[in-house]
Amino acid sequence: MADKQISINAGDGEGSGPASQTISRRNFLGGAAVFGGATLAGAPCTAEAASDFEGWPDRFGMLTDLTACVGCRSCERACNAENKLPAPEQPFDDPSVFEQTRRPTSTAYTVVNRYESADGKGGPVYRKLQCNHCNEPACATACPARAYSKTPEGAVAYNEDLCFGCRYCMTACPFNVPAYSYESAFEPKIVKCTFCYPRIKKGLLPACADACPAGALTFGKRSDLIKLARDRIKNAPDRYIDHIYGEREAGGTSWMYLSGVPFGDVGFPTNLPNEPMIEGTKGFLAAVPTVLVVWPALFSMCYSALRHREEAVAKEEEEKDKETNRG
Amino acid sequence: MANHAQTLPAVAAPESFRSWFLNKLRMGMSWQDYGRSLVTPFNIVAGLVLLVGIPVIVERFMYGLGVVTHSSNDYPWGLFLGWGLFGGVPLSATGFVMATAYYIFGFRRYAPMVRIGILTGFLGYLFAVLYLLIDLGRPWRIYFPMTISFGTASVLFLVAWHVALYLTVQLLEFSPAIFEWLNSDRTRGWAKKITIGMTIAGIMLSTLHQSALGAMFLLAPGKVHPLWYSSYLPQLFLASSIYVAMAMVIVVSALAARFLRERCDEVFLGRLDELTIGLGKACAVGMYVYFIMKIISVAHDAEWSLLATPYGHWFLVEVLGFVLLPALVLTFGFKASRVGVVRFGAVLAVIGVLVNRLNVSTVALNYNLPEHLHHIIPPRGELIVVATLTVLHILIFRWIVNRMSVTREDPAFKAH
Numbered sequence: 192m193a194d195k196q197i198s199i200n201a202g203d204g205e206g207s208g209p210a211s212q213t214i215s216r217r218n219f220l221g222g223a224a225v226f227g228g229a230t231l232a233g234a235p236c237t238a239e240a241a242s243d244f245e246g247w248p249d250r251f252g253m254l255t256d257l258t259a260c261v262g263c264r265s266c267e268r269a270c271n272a273e274n275k276l277p278a279p280e281q282p283f284d285d286p287s288v289f290e291q292t293r294r295p296t297s298t299a300y301t302v303v304n305r306y307e308s309a310d311g312k313g314g315p316v317y318r319k320l321q322c323n324h325c326n327e328p329a330c331a332t333a334c335p336a337r338a339y340s341k342t343p344e345g346a347v348a349y350n351e352d353l354c355f356g357c358r359y360c361m362t363a364c365p366f367n368v369p370a371y372s373y374e375s376a377f378e379p380k381i382v383k384c385t386f387c388y389p390r391i392k393k394g395l396l397p398a399c400a401d402a403c404p405a406g407a408l409t410f411g412k413r414s415d416l417i418k419l420a421r422d423r424i425k426n427a428p429d430r431y432i433d434h435i436y437g438e439r440e441a442g443g444t445s446w447m448y449l450s451g452v453p454f455g456d457v458g459f460p461t462n463l464p465n466e467p468m469i470e471g472t473k474g475f476l477a478a479v480p481t482v483l484v485v486w487p488a489l490f491s492m493c494y495s496a497l498r499h500r501e502e503a504v505a506k507e508e509e510e511k512d513k514e515t516n517r518g
Numbered sequence: 519m520a521n522h523a524q525t526l527p528a529v530a531a532p533e534s535f536r537s538w539f540l541n542k543l544r545m546g547m548s549w550q551d552y553g554r555s556l557v558t559p560f561n562i563v564a565g566l567v568l569l570v571g572i573p574v575i576v577e578r579f580m581y582g583l584g585v586v587t588h589s590s591n592d593y594p595w596g597l598f599l600g601w602g603l604f605g606g607v608p609l610s611a612t613g614f615v616m617a618t619a620y621y622i623f624g625f626r627r628y629a630p631m632v633r634i635g636i637l638t639g640f641l642g643y644l645f646a647v648l649y650l651l652i653d654l655g656r657p658w659r660i661y662f663p664m665t666i667s668f669g670t671a672s673v674l675f676l677v678a679w680h681v682a683l684y685l686t687v688q689l690l691e692f693s694p695a696i697f698e699w700l701n702s703d704r705t706r707g708w709a710k711k712i713t714i715g716m717t718i719a720g721i722m723l724s725t726l727h728q729s730a731l732g733a734m735f736l737l738a739p740g741k742v743h744p745l746w747y748s749s750y751l752p753q754l755f756l757a758s759s760i761y762v763a764m765a766m767v768i769v770v771s772a773l774a775a776r777f778l779r780e781r782c783d784e785v786f787l788g789r790l791d792e793l794t795i796g797l798g799k800a801c802a803v804g805m806y807v808y809f810i811m812k813i814i815s816v817a818h819d820a821e822w823s824l825l826a827t828p829y830g831h832w833f834l835v836e837v838l839g840f841v842l843l844p845a846l847v848l849t850f851g852f853k854a855s856r857v858g859v860v861r862f863g864a865v866l867a868v869i870g871v872l873v874n875r876l877n878v879s880t881v882a883l884n885y886n887l888p889e890h891l892h893h894i895i896p897p898r899g900e901l902i903v904v905a906t907l908t909v910l911h912i913l914i915f916r917w918i919v920n921r922m923s924v925t926r927e928d929p930a931f932k933a934h
Contacts (some may be wrong), residue, residue: 354655
């Protein structure tokens with residue numbers, strides 16, 4: 192599959208992909224144009240799908256093929272340049288970074304980790320790690336100040352101007368992605384992958400996908416990527432585990448993964464529910480209005496009953512006193 | 519009520535407001551006597567802690583959270599929230615529990631314990647907010663969820679609103695004591711008028727946000743160890759806050775009777791043992807209920823096999839050593855009318871809830887990350903800040919009990 196250049200990457204010419212499932216740059220642009228038109232027409236999806244919103248229909252995603260990744264870290268370098276992040280302590284071509292398992296930080300939106308294969312026979316497996324841009328993001332559910340939003344394009348955007356730094360999003364994120372710039376005293380903020388939102392808006396590929404020389408990153412409409420991933424598994428069942436990570440995990444993510452080794456072996460959380468994280472707290476929050484309505488009535492009644500009894504007792508005693516006085 | 523103003527002592531007719539007020543602050547002592555009275559071993563230790571700790575807090579605000587915390591991306595919350603918020607808030611349910619018992623359910627015998635419960639609750643919430651302000655990245659934006667941008671899907675949004683409102687409610691609930699101190703009869707009358715309303719507001723706010731603190735972790739099902747993660751977390755947090763409130767009142771009133779004895783009136787001291795035993799009984803009942811809920815939470819998710827793992831052992835220590843054991847101690851204490859035993863059980867119960875909250879927010883959270891237990895050891899900076907705030911908490915509590923009628927009735931203002 193990879194040698195057919197089905198993916199969009201730096202080496203892939205415009206529209207060179209042959210088959211119907213090919214996601215070419217032209218198709219991608221076309222999709223963007225259609226989407227733009229829909230937005231202008233007044234977002235019909237909200238009117239039609241009010242009862243069961245299953246996510247923005249044309250949202251984008253990324254399919255990461257772990258079997259194709261060669262660990263060159265071109266994506267890290269491109270991300271660093273695109274987002275004008277500080278230069279790393281070790282250069283991007285220094286393989287010694289693989290000696291540690293890294294995670295995204297306030298100066299790196301994405302990192303690639305190396306995992307030695309369990310049986311020692313196959314070569315190492317590389318895993319790129321960044322925000323997965325969930326369909327229903329736990330960070331957005333967690334944020335009490337609505338600093339996060341899921342954009343129609345699929346990116347989970349963070350707005351620094353609304354954030355007061357509670358960091359509940361970091362606790363909530365099932366993938367441990369958001370980082371915080373603790374070093375800043377006056378303008379600390381959450382730092383995470385933006386899915387190159389400004390580039391997507393302009394019809395460009397995210398910088399990492401643009402830079403990948405190995406065809407490990409395929410950008411496109413999420414629905415198309417799922418079909419593409421199924422085809423790849425079908426066409427090369429020996430190469431892949433029969434699972435698209437991110438299709439359903441945590442309610443589904445924009446970034447999805449194919450792997451030749453079990454996902455748990457290369458650091459993916461495998462204990463996540465398939466429903467979005469918001470399902471965990473929905474029931475609780477749904478009970479709040481009931482409490483706010485029932486409690487005042489119930490406890491006012493308790494108080495009234497108490498007063499009633501205390502007054503009755505006082506009256507009784509008063510009458511008893513009168514009787515004893517008379518007697 | 520109206521003629522109290524005439525019966526007040528001569529202090530009430532001061533030469534000037536300023537000298538009268540300063541006199542109030544010094545508790546009627548001269549400056550020299552007051553200064554001398556402050557030199558005690560406890561105050562010297564407290565002063566040293568503040569001397570070390572306040573610069574650390576200043577440092578945190580000047581150079582960022584990084585200088586005092588782990589500044590870990592995997593562990594965004596440390597001791598400030600684990601101890602100060604998740605631990606502090608249930609221990610501060612004292613105001614809600616005592617006020618409800620007294621004003622709504624008519625446990626009139628417990629009158630001497632109501633104010634100390636409300637003060638403990640009010641200061642507990644005040645300090646929970648202080649811990650939060652230190653922990654927030656940009657504390658000056660704390661009002662954002664109230665006025666700028668509403669994250670209504672967030673449980674923390676509910677907690678933020680409720681803690682803010684409840685802090686206000688508790689201040690109003692405590693305000694009669696402040697107005698008594700200031701001899702402000704009429705304002706006190708107004709404050710008393712809203713007591714029932716505030717108590718019911720307190721029930722609404724407390725039941726919701728105590729449980730909400732547990733519900734916050736429902737958002738991280740993959741990250742909290744399954745023994746502690748349960749869909750019953752809200753109920754577990756609420757139930758434990760109610761029994762620990764009674765344990766806290768036992769502990770705080772015992773400390774007040776021991777160290778602030780001269781501020782306690784005869785009614786308070788005379789009824790203390792009897793009320794301690796009564797509270798101990800109620801607390802034990804609450805703990806048995808909670809213990810059963812804990813078992814159900816394990817049974818519900820069929821997690822029995824996990825009890826045989828190291829995390830399971832620690833879970834058993836928490837549930838047997840810090841829930842069942844104190845409940846049994848309390849039961850023995852109230853059956854045998856042994857006040858000391860009840861107090862010991864209450865201390866265990868309080869520690870138990872702190873252990874539970876630290877477990878949920880720290881030990882069980884991120885249990886599947888490599889070298890997890892190594893990462894949860896708090897850095898020195900966090901410990902210093904916690905010690906500083908704890909000392910401040912005690913000092914302010916003492917300052918108030920020394921001046922206002924908390925463990926005594928103001929003779930000019932009879933009856934709560």
